[in-house]
Amino acid sequence: MAITSKNKTPQATPGDLLVIGSMNMDLSIKTRRMPRLGETLLGGTFNQNAGGKGANQAIAAHILFPKVSLCAGIGKDSMGDEYMKYLKELGVDTSLIKVFDNAHTGVAIITVVKEGENIITVAPGANLMLSPDDLKNVDFKKYTHVAFQLENTLETVSAGLNIAKSCNCTTILKASPACLLPDEILNNIDIIVANEIEIMQIMRGFTDMKKAAAALLDKGIKNVIITLGARGCLLISGKIEKRYPAHSVRPIDTVGAGDCFTGSFMAGLKIYGDIDMAIKMANAAAALSVTKNGAQSFASLDNVLKKMKG
Ligand code: RIB
Numbered sequence: 001m002a003i004t005s006k007n008k009t010p011q012a013t014p015g016d017l018l019v020i021g022s023m024n025m026d027l028s029i030k031t032r033r034m035p036r037l038g039e040t041l042l043g044g045t046f047n048q049n050a051g052g053k054g055a056n057q058a059i060a061a062h063i064l065f066p067k068v069s070l071c072a073g074i075g076k077d078s079m080g081d082e083y084m085k086y087l088k089e090l091g092v093d094t095s096l097i098k099v100f101d102n103a104h105t106g107v108a109i110i111t112v113v114k115e116g117e118n119i120i121t122v123a124p125g126a127n128l129m130l131s132p133d134d135l136k137n138v139d140f141k142k143y144t145h146v147a148f149q150l151e152n153t154l155e156t157v158s159a160g161l162n163i164a165k166s167c168n169c170t171t172i173l174k175a176s177p178a179c180l181l182p183d184e185i186l187n188n189i190d191i192i193v194a195n196e197i198e199i200m201q202i203m204r205g206f207t208d209m210k211k212a213a214a215a216l217l218d219k220g221i222k223n224v225i226i227t228l229g230a231r232g233c234l235l236i237s238g239k240i241e242k243r244y245p246a247h248s249v250r251p252i253d254t255v256g257a258g259d260c261f262t263g264s265f266m267a268g269l270k271i272y273g274d275i276d277m278a279i280k281m282a283n284a285a286a287a288l289s290v291t292k293n294g295a296q297s298f299a300s301l302d303n304v305l306k307k308m309k310g
Contacts, residue, residue: 012093012139012142013067017061017144017266018071018138018142019057019061019068019069019148019266020072021055021057021147021151021152022054022106023054023070023074023126024052024055024107025049025105025107025108026048026052026108026294027110028046028049028109028110029043029045029112030043030044030114031043031044031111031112031113032113032114033113043111045293051110051256052106052151053150053151053176054152055083056259056263057147057174057260057266059087059092060262060296062090063298064268064281068093069096070097071097071138071160072096072127073097073103073129073152075104075105080105098126100126103129106122106123108120108121116253116290120255130152130153132155132156135160138163140169143169144170144270145170145172147172147173147174147262148174150174150175151177154179154181154182158188161188162184165188170190171188171190171191173193174193174194174258175193176194178198178202180201181203186216186220187219189221190221190223191222193227199226202216203215203216209226217238223275229246232283242276244283247284249287252292257286260285261286264282264285265279268282281308285307287307288303
């Protein structure tokens with residue numbers, strides 16, 4: 001990817017990574033505990049940070065493997081302008097980001113308690129405007145791996161997965177925010193990343209995460225990765241079931257940890273060509289990300305490599 005100047009977006013070249021997903025402005029307040037329904041609670045620090053599961057994944061990947069394009073939708077407003085400027089400064093390819101003048105940039109209202117746990121409410125705005133038609137501008141043949149989440153419409157996710165698969169890209173879905181997924185989506189996923197709640201919400205009738213994972217493998221998904229927070233993650237693939245313990249860290253803010261895991265995992269797959277190493281890279285990056293505030297407080301490649309060594 002050739003980076004020309006701070007104001008010009010770099011253009012994708014063959015072999016790059018693509019994220020199709022959401023961009024939100026995250027408005028977050030730290031509190032000592034979660035407010036109750038009907039209560040006004042005086043919180044502490046306020047932060048406005050770039051977020052959205054798609055952009056979080058794209059930037060996490062870009063920090064480790066700086067050849068990433070983001071395809072997303074934003075509104076014609078100051079939050080969208082600010083976000084675009086920031087992505088260009090980072091060197092992410094923004095040429096596939098569409099500006100909609102009839103919608104606002106996505107916003108997430110986030111409450112973070114002192115232990116790092118959080119509650120997030122999203123007003124998706126322009127994220128829901130991104131349509132299958134907008135994907136016609138994407139040259140999928142340039143990309144080896146394409147990652148998705150579920151903050152766009154299912155039609156757009158489904159269309160993207162379908163084209164990505166037909167162009168032989170490896171497809172990754174972070175099933176968040178989770179919902180029932182139709183077969184036309186499930187049939188085009190190579191690797192699914194979900195936490196232990198999300199994995200049981202994708203298909204009807206599951207109360208056991210391993211049974212849900214087995215059902216996804218039966219659908220043709222090759223690898224299921226279940227993230228388990230402070231307990232690490234689990235890879236279920238064919239007859240393989242492998243547990244990866246989490247690195248021990250003191251969490252300050254866990255917002256975006258799953259996105260960091262997924263984006264870093266995609267970069268790891270590209271760098272190592274190996275799922276085991278990619279998970280180790282994702283595990284290390286996600287552990288480091290929760291030690292700082294904000295959804296995009298990602299560690300450098302050097303620090304992730306050091307963490308992977310133990
Ligand atoms: O996964 C964390 C993200 O979820 C936040 O950045 C917020 O924008 C919501 O999309």
